[in-house]
Amino acid sequence: MTTLIYDGTFEGLLTAVFEIYAHKLGAVKLHQGEVINGALFDEKLQVVTDEARANRVLKALKLKISSIGVQRLYAAHLGEIPGEDNNLLGFIRYAIDSDQNIEEDYGNKYVMRVSQVVRMMRREKHRMEAFIRFQKLQDGCFYAGIEPDFNVLPLLIRHFKSRYADQKWMIYDLRRKYGIYYDLHDTQFINLDFSGGGRQADVIAAYTEDEGMYQHLWKNYFNSVNIASRKNTKLHVRHIPKRYWKHLTEKI
Amino acid sequence: MDAERITEKFNILADAAKYDVSCASSGSKRKNENKGLGNASNGICHSYTEDGRCVSLLKILLTNHCIFDCAYCVSRKSNDIQRAAFTVQEVVDLTINFYRRNYIEGLFLSSGIFKDADFTMERLVRVAKKLRLEHNFHGYIHLKSIPGASDELMNEAGLYADRLSVNLEMPTEAGLKLLAPDKSHQDMIKPMGYLKNAIIQHAEEKKLFKKAPMFAPAGQSTQVIIGATPEDDNQILHSANYFYKNFKLRRVYYSGYVPVLEDSRLPALNTSVPMVRENRLYQADWLMRNYGFHVSEIVNTSQPHLDLDIDPKLSWAIRNMQEFPVDVNKADLKMILRVPGIGVLSAQKIVSARKFGRLNWEQLKKIGVSVNRAKYFITCNSMEFERRDLTGNAIKQFILATSHSKYIKNVHTQLNLF
Numbered sequence: 001m002t003t004l005i006y007d008g009t010f011e012g013l014l015t016a017v018f019e020i021y022a023h024k025l026g027a028v029k030l031h032q033g034e035v036i037n038g039a040l041f042d043e044k045l046q047v048v049t050d051e052a053r054a055n056r057v058l059k060a061l062k063l064k065i066s067s068i069g070v071q072r073l074y075a076a077h078l079g080e081i082p083g084e085d086n087n088l089l090g091f092i093r094y095a096i097d098s099d100q101n102i103e104e105d106y107g108n109k110y111v112m113r114v115s116q117v118v119r120m121m122r123r124e125k126h127r128m129e130a131f132i133r134f135q136k137l138q139d140g141c142f143y144a145g146i147e148p149d150f151n152v153l154p155l156l157i158r159h160f161k162s163r164y165a166d167q168k169w170m171i172y173d174l175r176r177k178y179g180i181y182y183d184l185h186d187t188q189f190i191n192l193d194f195s196g197g198g199r200q201a202d203v204i205a206a207y208t209e210d211e212g213m214y215q216h217l218w219k220n221y222f223n224s225v226n227i228a229s230r231k232n233t234k235l236h237v238r239h240i241p242k243r244y245w246k247h248l249t250e251k252i
Numbered sequence: 253m254d255a256e257r258i259t260e261k262f263n264i265l266a267d268a269a270k271y272d273v274s275c276a277s278s279g280s281k282r283k284n285e286n287k288g289l290g291n292a293s294n295g296i297c298h299s300y301t302e303d304g305r306c307v308s309l310l311k312i313l314l315t316n317h318c319i320f321d322c323a324y325c326v327s328r329k330s331n332d333i334q335r336a337a338f339t340v341q342e343v344v345d346l347t348i349n350f351y352r353r354n355y356i357e358g359l360f361l362s363s364g365i366f367k368d369a370d371f372t373m374e375r376l377v378r379v380a381k382k383l384r385l386e387h388n389f390h391g392y393i394h395l396k397s398i399p400g401a402s403d404e405l406m407n408e409a410g411l412y413a414d415r416l417s418v419n420l421e422m423p424t425e426a427g428l429k430l431l432a433p434d435k436s437h438q439d440m441i442k443p444m445g446y447l448k449n450a451i452i453q454h455a456e457e458k459k460l461f462k463k464a465p466m467f468a469p470a471g472q473s474t475q476v477i478i479g480a481t482p483e484d485d486n487q488i489l490h491s492a493n494y495f496y497k498n499f500k501l502r503r504v505y506y507s508g509y510v511p512v513l514e515d516s517r518l519p520a521l522n523t524s525v526p527m528v529r530e531n532r533l534y535q536a537d538w539l540m541r542n543y544g545f546h547v548s549e550i551v552n553t554s555q556p557h558l559d560l561d562i563d564p565k566l567s568w569a570i571r572n573m574q575e576f577p578v579d580v581n582k583a584d585l586k587m588i589l590r591v592p593g594i595g596v597l598s599a600q601k602i603v604s605a606r607k608f609g610r611l612n613w614e615q616l617k618k619i620g621v622s623v624n625r626a627k628y629f630i631t632c633n634s635m636e637f638e639r640r641d642l643t644g645n646a647i648k649q650f651i652l653a654t655s656h657s658k659y660i661k662n663v664h665t666q667l668n669l670f
Contacts, residue, residue: 235304
């Protein structure tokens with residue numbers, strides 16, 4: 001068993017694949033970050049991320065699976081779910097080693113797992129598309145703070161850009177501390193300095209005049225469409241898990 | 253806008269609209285054009301009420317003034333409640349402002365009938381038109397077609413709305429006569445027939461000319477109230493099937509009757525909402541639309557009611573044990589779809605995956621098959637399989653013993669409804 005130490009990026013992962021074939025390695029394990037000392041691992045290999053090598057692997061991969069398949073892999077990687085990189089690696093090796101396209105071989109554990117991870121990502125992305133609540137600020141910008149389970153912000157750009165083409169908006173991932181901003185023409189990634197503290201209060205202080213009224217109306221609406229005689233709390237919480245509540249206008 | 257007055261009206265008119273169960277915002281393909289606001293393609297549920305239903309559209313009535321006196325409806329003429337009405341502009345402002353904050357996918361506008369059908373329909377159409385033309389709004393719009401409205405208005409509605417619906421209310425004409433003496437079955441069917449033809453015609457044109465206008469791209473739907481009149485599931489599902497086949501409806505919604513009014517023609521006020529039955533009807537509906545079942549395989553005159561304790565697919569399987577066991581590594585997709593415990597996605601995965609090698613129990617489980625159910629009906633690449641020659645009834649008992657229906661506590665009260 002060889003442990004490959006890489007930087008956790010997608011290019012790094014592809015470079016690791018390159019090293020595996022270059023060194024003809026058998027069983028391997030990925031490890032992200034710093035070199036670990038000690039006799040914990042019998043063999044270690046430091047992977048230095050290299051764009052040219054990563055591209056060669058990508059090219060080889062594209063010969064074996066569809067471009068949608070490559071995109072799915074990338075989406076699964078974006079999730080940054082601990083330990084999943086080993087499954088992605090397993091998938092890539094299986095794809096490269098096979099003569100035929102293995103994307104639909106759900107009997108294979110790597111293929112099945114990647115399909116599950118992609119589903120988790122898609123679900124979280126979809127949840128964000130549903131649960132984001134914009135608040136209109138005085139400068140006309142619509143702001144929303146989110147804390148998704150996985151890093152899905154980059155996957156949200158297309159949806160929000162094609163939907164809210166005529167308003168400025170900003171979605172900020174409070175956990176990963178970066179956001180996207182749309183200025184009526186393009187989107188860009190941004191970092192905000194919230195060191196002043198009390199950020200929710202700052203947001204409220206910046207509301208437009210009618211923001212409070214629409215929030216109030218929305219809360220009212222949410223309560224009045226409920227049919228009390230059909231109450232089903234279990235179902236309610238399954239659809240909107242409690243961890244999302246603090247950013248949902250109607251649940252605050 | 254006067255916030256207080258708006259809030260008051262809003263509460264009255266949202267409350268009255270909630271008994272319309274449709275909330276679908278999918279099935280359309282409206283794109284954002286000219287840097288406008290919104291699009292409508294695959295539906296999103298933006299929130300969920302405490303009763304677990306999705307909130308996707310701003311569902312409101314234009315007014316709850318109504319000249320009709322339908323027994324099951326809160327807005328009926330003889331009911332002594334607060335009445336209110338929105339102006340066209342108020343509905344437009346609410347929709348736009350909710351949409352911009354990502355609260356909703358669009359608008360579901362319905363109305364009580366004031367004055368007459370055309371007068372009411374004209375107002376509904378005006379809201380949609382204003383949103384589309386003046387506000388460059390491309391979000392989802394669902395309009396109620398008012399029975400008896402003219403073809404011209406229905407045509408205009410189709411040009412601005414994504415979906416149109418007429419509520420049939422009662423599954424049969426006799427039921428409607430009993431509870432809604434002012435409404436005529438014929439009046440309800442007429443706009444449906446007109447829209448069906450118009451939708452087909454516009455779709456043809458769209459194929460030829462890319463620039464041809466869209467016409468109700470998300471089609472038509474309808475709703476029937478169940479449990480208010482004594483129709484059995486056989487009648488309900490056959491009537492749903494009739495409308496799917498003859499009017500090309502996208503969906504039929506089943507709304508368990510919520511007792512809101514005291515009336516000798518209706519179940520008493522303390523009757524519980526028939527939620528299990530409603531759930532079973534939806535399951536049966538899914539089998540008809542997505543699993544290739546014919547309606548008479550699910551219910552027929554010798555089997556007029558759906559089982560309340562097991563789902564209709566399992567129920568069909570144990571009545572047709574001669575069809576099983578199915579070898580998942582060989583059977584065609586159509587048959588795999590009929591196995592209890594295998595859904596559409598799993599069935600497709602099985603068919604794709606078996607090209608690479610024969611599947612065993614472990615793999616089926618990973619693919620998402622509910623092996624606990626399916627094991628009585630399938631064989632796979634394993635020496636282990638159900639060898640006992642079990643009767644359908646025995647299987648039902650085994651499955652019931654190992655699963656806990658979320659509804660089981662309700663079943664008792666359900667059984668003696670009539």
